[in-house]
Amino acid sequence: MVAPLPVRRFRTRRIYHPAMRDLVPMFVAIAVMFAVVRVARRRRDSRHAGARTVRLAVDDAGVTRELADGRVEHLAWERLVSVEVVCTPVKTADGASAFALLAQDDGTGCLVPLGTGLDVEALSGLAARRGIRVESILDAARHRPPHRRMVWAGDPA
Numbered sequence: 001m002v003a004p005l006p007v008r009r010f011r012t013r014r015i016y017h018p019a020m021r022d023l024v025p026m027f028v029a030i031a032v033m034f035a036v037v038r039v040a041r042r043r044r045d046s047r048h049a050g051a052r053t054v055r056l057a058v059d060d061a062g063v064t065r066e067l068a069d070g071r072v073e074h075l076a077w078e079r080l081v082s083v084e085v086v087c088t089p090v091k092t093a094d095g096a097s098a099f100a101l102l103a104q105d106d107g108t109g110c111l112v113p114l115g116t117g118l119d120v121e122a123l124s125g126l127a128a129r130r131g132i133r134v135e136s137i138l139d140a141a142r143h144r145p146p147h148r149r150m151v152w153a154g155d156p157a
Contacts, residue, residue: 083100098145100114
């Protein structure tokens with residue numbers, strides 16, 4: 001019978017510079033900070049994507065806006081009481097730097113992003129209403145942000 005060979009254990013030498021021991025917690029803190037920022041950015045992006053306009057339908061009855069997260073905004077033309085334009089320094093989920101707030105007499109309404117191509121039918125629908133000038137809406141949308149202007153207010157029904 002053959003005797004087992006002796007196991008030779010290697011001793012590893014760890015050479016740490018004192019400055020390295022101070023840098024390790026800093027690297028860990030930086031890694032945690034990047035992870036927190038990344039998670040926050042993903043949450044913001046998912047909320048932002050849910051607010052994107054999927055469909056903006058305009059007909060003789062009013063305006064309907066469907067959002068990516070399933071919400072629906074609706075405005076009936078006969079209940080329209082105000083049109084307000086808001087210019088924002090941060091672009092909306094649709095990429096608009098201005099939007100029109102169309103309000104009904106019950107406090108609800110519809111948001112229409114301006115300058116994205118979705119607004120053409122809504123603006124033509126507004127132009128058909130008495131007393132609303134599309135030029136004033138477009139002028140208000142060109143204002144430097146942040147800015148908010150009431151461009152039309154009618155009588156509540």
